[in-house]
Each structure stands twice: as C-alpha cells, then as structure tokens.
Amino acid sequence: MLHTMRWFGSHDPVPLSALRQAGCSGVVTALHQLPVGVVWPVAEIRARQQLVEADNHRYAPLHWTVVESLPVHEAIKKGLPAREEYIRHYQESLRNLAACGIRTVCYNFMPVLDWSRTNLAYELPDGSRALRFVWQDFAVFDICILGRPGAENDYAADVVTAAHTQWATMSEEEEAALTNTVLLGLPGSEESFELEGFQALLHEYAAIDAAALRENLYYFLRAVGPVAEEVGVNLCIHPDDPPFPLLGLPRVVSTEADLRGLLAAYDSPANGLTFCTGSLGVRPDNDLPGMVARFGARIHFVHLRATKREENPRNFHEADHLTGDVDMYAVVRALVLEEARRAAAGHPAPQLPMRPDHGHQMLDDLEKRTYPGYSAIGRLRGLAELRGLELGIRGGLAAAPVPLQTAAAAY
Structure with missing residues (x-):
C-alpha cells in the first residue's frame, strides 16, 4: 500500500x-x-x-x-x-x-x-489517551444540555433516566467539556459549533x-x-x-x-x-x-x-x-x-x-x-x-x- x-x-x-x-x-x-x-x-x-x-x-x-x-x-x-x-x-x-x-x-x-465523540482524552490502561464515544454521555448532551425537542424518544427509558441523573451531578466545567467535545468541528479544527443556534441547524433537517x-x-x-x-x-x-x-x-x-x-x-x-x-x-x-x-x-x-x-x-x-x-x-x-x-x-x-x-x-x-x-x-x-x-x-x-x-x- x-x-x-x-x-x-x-x-x-x-x-x-x-x-x-x-x-x-x-x-x-x-x-x-x-x-x-x-x-x-x-x-x-x-x-x-x-x-x-x-x-x-x-x-x-x-x-x-x-x-x-x-x-x-x-x-x-x-x-x-x-x-x-x-x-x-x-x-x-x-x-x-x-x-x-x-x-x-x-x-x-x-x-x-x-x-x-464524547471524550477526547480517554485514559487507557497503559496511560495513553484515546477518543471515546459513550451513548449515555451523548444522551446527556442531547436531552439535558441541548434540550432537543423529542430527543427522549431516541433513547431507551433507562438511558433517559440515567442521563438526567448524571446531568444533575455534573459541574459546570464537566458540562462545558462535554458540550465542546460533541460540538467540535471538522477534524483538524479546534473550533466548535456554538450551542446557541445549534438547534436551528438541526431543525433545518426536520x-x-x-x-x-x-x-x-x-x-x-x-x-x-x-x-x-x-x-x-x-x-x-x-x-x-x-x-x-x-x-x-x-x-x-x-x-x-x-x-x-x-x-x-x-x-x-x-x-x-x-x-x-x-x-x-x-x-x-x-x-x-x-x-x-x-x-x-x-x-x-x-x-x-x-x-x-x-x-x-x-x-x-x-x-x-x-x-x-x-x-x-x-x-x-x-x-x-x-x-x-x-x-x-x-x-x-x-x-x-x-x-x-x-x-x-x-x-x-x-x-x-x-x-x-x-x-x-x-x-x-x-x-x-x-x-x-x-x-x-x-x-x-x-x-x-x-x-x-x-x-x-x-x-
């Protein structure tokens, strides 16, 4: 190759x-x-x-x-x-x-x-860091942080419950980190979409x-x-x-x-x-x-x-x-x-x-x-x-x- x-x-x-x-x-x-x-x-x-x-x-x-x-x-x-x-x-x-x-x-x-992804620095057993995607973390962003209308219908009931519970215990820093990670732009970019207005972009695909x-x-x-x-x-x-x-x-x-x-x-x-x-x-x-x-x-x-x-x-x-x-x-x-x-x-x-x-x-x-x-x-x-x-x-x-x-x- x-x-x-x-x-x-x-x-x-x-x-x-x-x-x-x-x-x-x-x-x-x-x-x-x-x-x-x-x-x-x-x-x-x-x-x-x-x-x-x-x-x-x-x-x-x-x-x-x-x-x-x-x-x-x-x-x-x-x-x-x-x-x-x-x-x-x-x-x-x-x-x-x-x-x-x-x-x-x-x-x-x-x-x-x-x-x-939901985590850009997931620590592996050898101490190196990897990219990771966690469905429940994504649900926290989608349901609780973004508040997308109808989002709860896209997840199992136990995931919805767990997402609300997780969000209730998150610090402002943890919430901001998750938001910035999910909204990260193109690979090679350190710029993210802005949370304000992001729902409007999704609505265009309704x-x-x-x-x-x-x-x-x-x-x-x-x-x-x-x-x-x-x-x-x-x-x-x-x-x-x-x-x-x-x-x-x-x-x-x-x-x-x-x-x-x-x-x-x-x-x-x-x-x-x-x-x-x-x-x-x-x-x-x-x-x-x-x-x-x-x-x-x-x-x-x-x-x-x-x-x-x-x-x-x-x-x-x-x-x-x-x-x-x-x-x-x-x-x-x-x-x-x-x-x-x-x-x-x-x-x-x-x-x-x-x-x-x-x-x-x-x-x-x-x-x-x-x-x-x-x-x-x-x-x-x-x-x-x-x-x-x-x-x-x-x-x-x-x-x-x-x-x-x-x-x-x-x-």
Whole structure:
C-alpha cells in the first residue's frame, strides 16, 4: 500500500518532516483555510503542493496524493435550490485538482456534524489517551444540555433516566467539556459549533429523513460523477462516524447495504469508497474483510484503525491498531489481494493509499497540544504496526500463493 498520513497545513503541530521520518511517501491534506462550497483555485492547490514538496530536493520525496476532504455544502445535503451552484463549484474544484495531478478525493455526507465523540482524552490502561464515544454521555448532551425537542424518544427509558441523573451531578466545567467535545468541528479544527443556534441547524433537517438524504446523495453523485470520470478523479466517500443516527439526523453511509446502493447510484469506477475500518467496524453487522472482497475494485482510499465496542454496543473507544474489534489481519490481507488483482489486471496504479487513523496520544505527545486523534507518536506506532503486518502478509502469500479474484462482486 501507499503509506500516507493526514496533514492539516502549516499550522499543524505535526510537521511534514515527521510524516517523512515515519515512512510516508504520500500526504493527505486539504485547503482547510477555504470556506465550504467555494471553488478551489489552481493557484491555491499548487501552493499547497509546493508546501508539501518543499524539501523534496533534500530528503525522501513527499507528494500530495489524497484530498481529505473536499467538503460537500449543507445546501447539497439538504437538497435546496442553491445546491446547483455549489455542485458547479464542486465540479470546477475537481477539474482544478485534476489539472494539478491530484486524482483521489475523499468527502463525506454526514449532516451538520462531521464526526462525534464524547471524550477526547480517554485514559487507557497503559496511560495513553484515546477518543471515546459513550451513548449515555451523548444522551446527556442531547436531552439535558441541548434540550432537543423529542430527543427522549431516541433513547431507551433507562438511558433517559440515567442521563438526567448524571446531568444533575455534573459541574459546570464537566458540562462545558462535554458540550465542546460533541460540538467540535471538522477534524483538524479546534473550533466548535456554538450551542446557541445549534438547534436551528438541526431543525433545518426536520423534514429530511434517511430516504430523502439518500436521494440527495445520489443526486450529488449523478451530477459530479461524470465530471470526475471525465478528468480522471476517483471520488471516495467516507462512512458515517459513528455509523448510526444522532441528534435526530439520518445517516446513510453506515452499512454494506448503504455502500452497495451508493455505488449503484452512479455505477462508475469514479464513484468509490474510503474504506474506514474504524467507522464501519463500530457496527458488528459489518463484515469488513468480506466488504473489501466484494467492493475492492471501488475502494480508492483506506483508513486503518480499530475500535473497541464496550458493554453497551453503542459505546466504543479507539483501540490499538492491531487490537479491538477489527480483524486487522483479515482486512489487510484482503487489501493486499485486491492490490495483487489490480496489478494482474494491468491497473496503472495498483497501490491503495492508506493512512493509519486516530493514533493514541502517548509518550512525549501527552505533554503537547495536538489535534484529537492526530498526534505524531500514536500514528507512528500505528503505521509501524500496520507496515509490519502488511509485510508479513505479503511474505506469506509469496510463499503460498492463492488464486486471485477475477472481480470484486459486481463492482
């Protein structure tokens, strides 16, 4: 696989030199400084490329290989008339990225919140810190702090009772910490939504159920897919994180059936997947190695991380990359076989770009301010483990080859 890490630009506490020293040759980044929905100009794209490649004359080269993310405007997700303008902007951004040689674009279609956790510094038995999601804590925010109308109907009666009890004993500092964590903005940002006015954002989705959101997603794909195909860009949607509805909002990229439907909605290699084992692995009904085998030809980008479900299956935390509920051996083996299938078929670029996702905050990074999930040392450990796993799998397959699939399901 092509080993990469995410980088948030010159303000990122983790410098590009750390990615290079970790063994990366690819950089995953975006123009985070631009407002959502504007056209990404060629000049801005080239400026970011030059920043990434600035030291390539002195050291092992780095290249901007994946965009994560080119955000989808809320007007598109809500199916508003204004979506036509934002879709045109998206199409133009794809053309500009292709003109600069960048051909893998990750995006998501989660309403309002990009991702959700309730604890950004959950202490593990070894003293490192991880991201965690606790359903009851989320209920405290939703029912008691936000006071969303009808929120209690989305939780079991015992969770509602426990949430009220927990809230009654929380300090102002604990309440503020939970609120800021839930309302955290995009990854790489330390800015949060404001509680005042957040309910209004949710209310704008009151008439949008899962079927409507899914159709808005398909409308988007049918509009931008032909442009991506024309200019040679691979679109790859990121699954919902976590993969179940929150705050009364629908989520439609959570299951194998969801993925199958969106791939069929615009049936082209340009319409593909970001295969995130952490997001998809939260659901026990998702067969991750089987999904790689069935959808492999349409996987354009890979996030490898392991989540661990707790006693309440909607509670989970980020485990070490080779533990948790994700069978990482089976997943990586399936990905290696997919790469081999591509190479045998004469694919011009059989390597899958992969990044280790959501490393633990550990060692010296415990004393540093870093973006949640994106500290240097935890991701370095994850990448080292994953590279070793990949090497072992490749060695085993070389010693005892297996027949390659001639196709990945219907895709």
